[in-house]
Amino acid sequence: MQRIPCDERPDWQAKAAQAGFQFHTISGERYWDERAYYAFTLKEIEEDIEAPTAELDAMCRDLVSRAVNDEQILKQLQIPQRFWTYIAASWKRGDPSLYGRFDLSYSGQGPAKLLEYNADTPTSLYETGVFQWMWLEDAIASNIVPRDADQYNSLHEKLIEGWRQVARKPDGSAERLHLAGALDDPEDGGTIQYLEDTARQAGLATTLLRMDEIGRTPRGHFVDRGDTPILLMFKLYPWEWMFREQFGAYLAGAATRWIEPPWKAILSNKGILPLLWAAHPRHPNLLPAYFDGDPKAAELGNSFVRKPLYSREGANVTITVGGEQIDQGAGPYGAEGFVRQAVAPLPQHEGNYAALGSWVAAGQPCGLSVREDASPITKNTSRFLPHAIVG
Amino acid sequence: MGAFAFVGTFAAGTSYMAMRKPAVAQPQAAAAVQPQQQAAAVKPNSAPCVQRPDGSQTCTSRGGNTYVFVAGQTSAQPQPASANLKPQPQVANLTGNARTSVPSSGAIERSGFGSTAATTAHASAGG
Numbered sequence: 001m002q003r004i005p006c007d008e009r010p011d012w013q014a015k016a017a018q019a020g021f022q023f024h025t026i027s028g029e030r031y032w033d034e035r036a037y038y039a040f041t042l043k044e045i046e047e048d049i050e051a052p053t054a055e056l057d058a059m060c061r062d063l064v065s066r067a068v069n070d071e072q073i074l075k076q077l078q079i080p081q082r083f084w085t086y087i088a089a090s091w092k093r094g095d096p097s098l099y100g101r102f103d104l105s106y107s108g109q110g111p112a113k114l115l116e117y118n119a120d121t122p123t124s125l126y127e128t129g130v131f132q133w134m135w136l137e138d139a140i141a142s143n144i145v146p147r148d149a150d151q152y153n154s155l156h157e158k159l160i161e162g163w164r165q166v167a168r169k170p171d172g173s174a175e176r177l178h179l180a181g182a183l184d185d186p187e188d189g190g191t192i193q194y195l196e197d198t199a200r201q202a203g204l205a206t207t208l209l210r211m212d213e214i215g216r217t218p219r220g221h222f223v224d225r226g227d228t229p230i231l232l233m234f235k236l237y238p239w240e241w242m243f244r245e246q247f248g249a250y251l252a253g254a255a256t257r258w259i260e261p262p263w264k265a266i267l268s269n270k271g272i273l274p275l276l277w278a279a280h281p282r283h284p285n286l287l288p289a290y291f292d293g294d295p296k297a298a299e300l301g302n303s304f305v306r307k308p309l310y311s312r313e314g315a316n317v318t319i320t321v322g323g324e325q326i327d328q329g330a331g332p333y334g335a336e337g338f339v340r341q342a343v344a345p346l347p348q349h350e351g352n353y354a355a356l357g358s359w360v361a362a363g364q365p366c367g368l369s370v371r372e373d374a375s376p377i378t379k380n381t382s383r384f385l386p387h388a389i390v391g
Numbered sequence: 392m393g394a395f396a397f398v399g400t401f402a403a404g405t406s407y408m409a410m411r412k413p414a415v416a417q418p419q420a421a422a423a424v425q426p427q428q429q430a431a432a433v434k435p436n437s438a439p440c441v442q443r444p445d446g447s448q449t450c451t452s453r454g455g456n457t458y459v460f461v462a463g464q465t466s467a468q469p470q471p472a473s474a475n476l477k478p479q480p481q482v483a484n485l486t487g488n489a490r491t492s493v494p495s496s497g498a499i500e501r502s503g504f505g506s507t508a509a510t511t512a513h514a515s516a517g518g
Binding site: 248 | 500501504506510515518
């Protein structure tokens with residue numbers, strides 16, 4: 001794994017605009033950054049990223065199968081008791097998942113380590129699946145990368161395949177798909193619209209709406225703006241938020257199937273980190289982790305990363321090394337409790353910390369994203385750099 | 392974000408694990424929503440009403456209840472049909488009432504999801 005500085009395409013912003021990739025710059029700062037790319041060998045991708053991702057995904061599913069039958073686990077995860085049956089039913093029914101992203105610390109030296117699993121509402125999807133692929137094509141044409149360079153990236157195709165799987169009805173036809181989220185947020189709105197595009201390529205009829213436009217009938221069913229029943233809904237909106245909002249009380253009685261499914265509420269919780277470590281101690285792709293307050297957390301000594309059970313994009317994460325807090329992400333999370341995880345320093349290149357995102361879609365590992373930041377905590381403002389397989 | 396169209400253009404050739412990229416991805420409709428349907432308002436059963444001299448109405452309705460609509464007031468209280476139909480002065484405070492949802496299309500409620508993202512601290516729901 002190498003960071004290789006390179007020339008930007010002179011017209012990349014125009015190409016981004018043409019493609020509809022409007023959040024390449026956020027609050028005046030670069031988000032898409034092609035002033036360098038990360039080079040991996042095929043062996044690194046296949047053995048150190050792809051295979052461990054499949055294994056982590058299997059371990060997570062095994063954890064869900066235990067959690068839905070274990071009140072102690074659900075209590076540890078601070079999942080409200082009134083949703084336990086709803087979540088368990090979703091798992092036992094086999095509600096399908098579309099996608100997820102494992103965030104890894106990996107330097108090319110030693111195994112990748114799981115930092116966390118974005119199981120419910122992962123973003124940076126379009127830039128992974130499409131725009132970095134467009135970069136690769138241009139980079140090959142302009143000799144920025146070798147002519148035989150490749151990319152670990154079938155995310156776009158797997159999303160299309162995934163939609164066909166989740167929308168299929170018993171009679172072979174496809175359910176209409178509703179997609180909802182914070183459409184006014186550039187990144188969330190862009191991600192949802194890209195997902196809608198992939199669903200349409202899968203042949204699905206789609207409807208886009210904001211979360212607050214979802215309606216509830218007196219009989220307890222969810223409908224869209226036109227009062228059309230919502231039977232299959234993708235939501236870029238965390239389960240823990242839905243659980244505590246007004247319509248959360250009606251989830252169990254509604255006919256809507258959700259993507260991601262309710263059982264992802266277990267896996268999007270940072271509490272899975274100590275649970276995975278307890279179930280698979282010393283696994284090469286896991287870091288020692290414990291719930292805050294667990295006496296075993298003392299084994300981490302005075303160097304650890306403290307993460308809220310519910311948080312996203314580095315919010316409310318603190319890194320303590322040698323008893324000194326070296327970085328802290330601001331945010332509104334932490335009321336439900338924290339976990340402590342051993343420190344796995346991100347590789348540092350020219351002052352940039354790089355974290356990998358390893359994607360799963362349609363049940364298969366299928367792509368890679370690289371995020372860089374000047375601080376050790378990866379945040380929503382961390383830059384996205386493309387990658388290539390070059391050997 | 393306004394009109395927004397992703398046009399994922401891929402060329403065949405370079406691929407990983409024999410993945411297949413579409414030659415030209417389907418352009419996405421800008422406003423990718425179904426036409427805004429006119430809400431089929433579900434109106435409550437029309438009840439025969441008798442206008443009273445004080446401006447109130449007495450209406451017989453579903454379930455054997457009689458609803459008394461008091462002039463100048465905005466809510467109705469169901470009463471058993473056998474109850475005294477004389478309008479009672481209403482003392483409810485009509486100002487400063489907190490609502491977390493807005494009825495629309497008849498009895499359909501909305502705004503039951505989305506309140507967390509509406510706070511500035513949770514601008515993005517993604518991760």
